[in-house]
Amino acid sequence: MPWRISGTLYSPCSCKVGCPCLLGELEADQGWCSGVIVFDIRSGDVDGTDVGGTKVVLAADWPGGFLGGNGTGRIYFDGALSQQQRAALEPVLTGQRGGTPEAIGSAVPKILPSKEASIRVQAGADETRITVGDFGVAVVKPLRGASGEITKVLHAAAAFREEVILAKGTGTYWHDPEMRQWESAGHGEQSEFDWSG
Numbered sequence: 001m002p003w004r005i006s007g008t009l010y011s012p013c014s015c016k017v018g019c020p021c022l023l024g025e026l027e028a029d030q031g032w033c034s035g036v037i038v039f040d041i042r043s044g045d046v047d048g049t050d051v052g053g054t055k056v057v058l059a060a061d062w063p064g065g066f067l068g069g070n071g072t073g074r075i076y077f078d079g080a081l082s083q084q085q086r087a088a089l090e091p092v093l094t095g096q097r098g099g100t101p102e103a104i105g106s107a108v109p110k111i112l113p114s115k116e117a118s119i120r121v122q123a124g125a126d127e128t129r130i131t132v133g134d135f136g137v138a139v140v141k142p143l144r145g146a147s148g149e150i151t152k153v154l155h156a157a158a159a160f161r162e163e164v165i166l167a168k169g170t171g172t173y174w175h176d177p178e179m180r181q182w183e184s185a186g187h188g189e190q191s192e193f194d195w196s197g
Contacts, residue, residue, distance in 0.1 A: 003092055003099075004196040005044035005051060009161070010121075010128055010140045011037045012169025012188035013066075017143075019187040021066040022164070024157035028065040034182040035060060036138050036174060037104070038130050039093060039193075040121050046088035046097075054081050055119040056089055057132050060108045061180040067157065071108040074179065076132055078119040090114060092197070099197025112178060128190070129171075136174035140167045140188040165190040 013019055013035030015028050037058045044051040060073030075093060077086050091097050095105015117133030130138040143151040143166050151166045169188030175181050 002196060003044070003046040003088075003097060004194075005039075005041050005046070005089075005092065006194040007042040007044075007192075008040045008123075009037060009191050009193050010040070010130060010138055010189070011035060011191075012138050012140055012167075012172040012184050014182045015185055015187040017168060017186040018166070019066075019189075022153055022156040024067065026065050026068040028062065030185065031064070032180075033062045033065050034174060034180045035066070036132075036136065036172070038119070038121070038132075038138055040123075041089075046092055049084050049088040051085050051089055054078065054085055054089065055121060056081075056093060057117075057119060057130075057138075058093060058104070058108070059135070059174055059176065059179060062107070066107055069107045069109070072110040072112065072179070073108040074112040074176065075114040076117045076119065076135065077114060079116050086114070097197050100193070100195040101197075115176075135176050137172060138188075139169055139171035139184070140190050141170070142167045142190060161191045161193065163191060 055078040057076040060071045062071040095102040120131045153164045167188035169184035172184035
């Protein structure tokens with residue numbers, strides 16, 4: 001059966017502003033990369049299961065850069081999700097059900113057992129702050145040009161999004177004891193998504 005999800009994606013990582021993967025580089029600027037992808041799903045249906053209004057986070061570590069692949073990740077489900085919603089979303093967001101997330105799944109082939117954490121998204125025009133239980137905080141502050149317009153990257157090399165709002169991720173950190181402990185060196189991204197498969 002088909003699936004479709006839409007909403008906002010927030011993605012700060014350990015790299016400096018202007019993550020090299022946006023430009024097609026296989027190596028991250030620290031020689032390794034860690035990041036989180038926050039899925040704030042406004043509406044969606046997976047095999048008849050309504051997943052609208054849910055929040056899910058994928059955290060991952062790479063030995064080089066995102067585009068170099070070979071990553072290890074974990075899904076964190078907000079406690080408000082039912083077991084049916086979790087079972088529906090996990091294969092979609094890890095790329096097993098095809099569509100756009102397949103590009104993410106190919107870069108993160110090893111998935112650790114999922115965990116539950118309270119996910120709180122405080123979205124604002126100048127900053128969005130996402131708290132994921134005791135595991136970490138993701139911060140996204142859109143960059144603006146001299147005229148005040150939001151800075152965007154179109155058709156970047158990490159091509160699971162056509163348009164990305166370039167942002168600062170300073171203040172982001174992640175502390176899952178089974179994964180790399182890290183803090184953002186400054187990079188963040190934000191984009192709208194409408195995916196199906």
